[in-house]
Amino acid sequence: MSVEIPYITKPRPDTGLTNGKLGVWLFLASEVMLFGAFFSSYAYLRAGNTWDDFAFGRPGIEIAADAHADEHADEHAEHATDDHHGDAHGEATAHGGHEGLSTPLQPSIPMATFNTIVLIASSVTVVLAWASLLLKNFGRFRLYWGITIAFAFVFLVVKYFEYCGKFAHGFYPKTSPLLGLYFLMTFLHVIHVIGGIIVNGYLLGPGSKMWKTDPERFTQRIEVAGLYWHFVDLVWIFLFPILYLLSG
Amino acid sequence: MSLKGFHVVFVTASALLALGFGVWCFTSPLASSAGYRVAGAVAMLAAIGLVIYGFAFYRKISEIQR
Incomplete structure (x- = not known):
């Protein structure tokens, strides 16, 4: 049936x-x-959140390198280590450390x-x-x-x-x-x-x-x-x- | 809502997105390179194309379903 x-x-x-x-x-x-x-x-x-905290993380969170330009990744990592060691990542952005990168x-x-x-x-x-x-x-x-x-x-x-x-x-x-x-x-x-x-x-x-x-x-x-x-x-x-x- | 109706909604949303993307390409500081200007112009044309397609689709599918 x-x-x-x-x-x-x-x-x-x-x-x-x-x-x-x-x-x-x-x-x-x-x-x-x-x-x-x-x-x-x-x-x-x-x-x-502030924009930098929202987009790049809280101050102190280390981001390996700039995602903006692959070819300059090493150079940026060096900048981040030398110039902004232990500093707020947002500050790096504000000072042009990411060459105009506004968001990851x-x-x-x-x-x-x-x-x-x-x-x-x-x-x-x-x-x-x-x-x-x-x-x-x-x-x-x-x-x-x-x-x-x-x-x-x-x-x-x-x-x-x-x-x-x-x-x-x-x-x-x-x-x-x-x-x-x-x-x-x-x-x-x-x-x-x-x-x-x-x-x-x-x-x-x-x-x-x-x-x-x-x-x-x-x-x-x-x-x-x-x-x-x-x-x-x-x-x-x-x-x-x-x-x-x-x-x- | 049938697939016909949902497709019209989808095409409308896509046309609005294309229009918005075109405006974004010409105004956003993120879109600084010349390539974005070209993309913006193409997106504006795509928005017009999607509207034309939407009307053509609705007319054609209504004929088929009759």
């Missing part, structure tokens, strides 16, 4: 949504609260900009994939869905190099409130991107068999996965200006 689950492809009369869509929106609501807490923490910590995230802005373009493009390909299914073009769907996954991998690779750059210059989560929140929020976002790759990969691979047996339900699944992916990208749309552009 089999039980038929209602409202998989037809909207529920009470909510006007299908089961899957209702579920994903409830999940996304909880995600808004999760990320919202970190955005609030950012505002609270930034308002409660400043060197990452080009990479973050590139990643923003990548994620916006991936949201476009998600919608194109969904539209391809509405037009019953499964081959085109596979192409766009595959490109979306490729974009997600590109994002992760760029993020890897961004993190490596930070670590190479002695910038760690413990260095300052700004860097603590930067690593926390961006890594949480990275986890969501990885989750998206897993789900989207399943729908491109084994999950795509459903297209032959129940195309309407499969299209519904793609729409739900697309909603999640849009949310992940929308979070980045907020993270990018707040963490990078406004951090100076």
Whole structure:
């Protein structure tokens, strides 16, 4: 005996949504609260600290070198040791010891900009994939869905190099409130991107068999996965200006 | 909200970000190099492009769903 689950492809009369869509929106609501807490923490910590303490850490916390210019890293380390030994790091910044570096995230802005373009493009390909299914073009769907996954991998690779750059210059989560929140929020976002790759990969691979047996339900699944992916990208749309552009 | 609606919201947010980034490139002391001026101009054009894309997308997907 089999039980038929209602409202998989037809909207529920009470909510006007299908089961899957209702579920994903409830999940996304909880995600808004999760990320919202970190955005609030950012505002609270930034308002409660001087800029130098917030961005570079408390006086006495030693930062290995200037993240502004790789080629001058050694020279800057020497400056920091000779001229500002045991002194406030903020003072070094104020006296030009960092050659105009206003934030440890400043060197990452080009990479973050590139990643923003990548994620916006991936949201476009998600919608194109969904539209391809509405037009019953499964081959085109596979192409766009595959490109979306490729974009997600590109994002992760760029993020890897961004993190490596930070670590190479002695910038760690413990260095300052700004860097603590930067690593926390961006890594949480990275986890969501990885989750998206897993789900989207399943729908491109084994999950795509459903297209032959129940195309309407499969299209519904793609729409739900697309909603999640849009949310992940929308979070980045907020993270990018707040963490990078406004951090100076 | 359907994916169609959410995509429109997303494109709107992206266009606003592109516009904001363009302004930032021309005004922020962090964006001091000449490359940022070019990036700012490109971002402004991208903002216009995203608005055009948003309208085109909405029209096209509404046709498909009919």
